Amino acid sequence: MYPDELALHDDKSAVSQRGALERAGSRVDLTFEELFERYSSMVFSLVYQILGDREEALDVSQDVFFTIYRKIGSFRGESSIKTWIYRIAVHRAANRCRWWSRLRRRGTVSLEEHLSRNSEGDIYRSLRSDAQSPEDALLIQEEHREVERMLLQLPLQQRVAVIMKDIEGLSYEEIAEAMQISLGTVKSRIARGREVLKRNFREAMS
């Protein structure tokens, strides 16, 4: 599926990364490789939940890690590296989301339309092992899609806050730092987001 040239040029890229890694190492004590190893699924998952599209998430995740690679030298350690990475990821994903909604306002296309056109059946979520049979697995997958669709209906800021709290399991303080908003705003966004979801779930049930 992916062409050969994307297969790694290990020696060269290792050399080119070392400079940044050494700079990063002084404050972060992790090489870029290690950072990627540790946080790639966190970034990808968060971005995917925010945007609801796999290809978009891949694209934005690349941007996020490229930004990390470039800016790690200026990371001052005033927040944890985790929230710093979350901040970059949230910022990038939100920008992409706004880009889509700008297009929608211009009457060209909406993210939802784009998704329904491009990523039908494109969910690679690893199912939990509590699926007993293929039928169970299918049901769980259906349930996940339903929840994802509901999530995408939330306003962007509420969606991000709810995802970080309920899926990523971050603390209020971490979310405030990652989204660069006050603790009070975090609380109200989460509460309002959950409220909307609760209502929508109920409507879907009845």
Place this chain on the structure above:
Amino acid sequence: MLCEKALPLLSEYFDDVLDPQTAIQISQHLGQCIRCRREFDGLSSVHKRLQALHRVAAPAYLNSLVRHKIEKRTRDSWRVRLREDIERRWSKIRTLEGMWYVTRALGTVMASLFFVLITSAITPYYMNVNAPVRDLNFPPDYSHQVAVNLMKKLGIPTLAQRQIAWRDAAISDLYFSQFGEAISSTPKDDDFSVVTRIDRSGSAQIQNVLQYPADENLLNNFNAMITTARWRPASRNGQVISSHLVCMVSKISVDN
């Protein structure tokens, strides 16, 4: 505690971030109030369903994509990077339906802009009938100067016959000029000398006849001649030369 006070705090109560005292109050209220209990259960079900989504695994090749991007970007010059960035964004826009119309509209606008630029570059200068004369960079007493210069050339010392208030607002936007031929100190039969008023559309009207031809019949022809004359500011390479007027007279036949 009242429901109105409890309900907005349920989300924080669920996350266990309330101060102990408030938390105890809420928990007591939940023990008594079915409605709030139901809302709280709704919240925890929302949380459960969201939590069940758990993390989506990043595809293994994300690593390759990132390294490829880093390697490429580090290698390329900023110019290449900028161009690629623009191309990437543009290709994204181009693939969207509807953008076609935007592109087409943009093309139309550019084409008409180009047309306007080209035509304004190649067409000669036209006098704007409605524009004040100052817009053409004529000095305020331009018409006076033209008249005086013309009269000097024609050998007439002054406008003795009639005093005209040159700076009068009503006539300051008019050009005055002397029109005539072969004016000599000893007038012949067909000599005439006149001050014409040329309005901004370039048509001339006789303002004041300074010297009549001896032949009265010539006066009619003379009228015809003066009204067929057109005046315009002289121009060179499309630039107006404010110190010169050009007079264009179509050939007229004089029949007796």
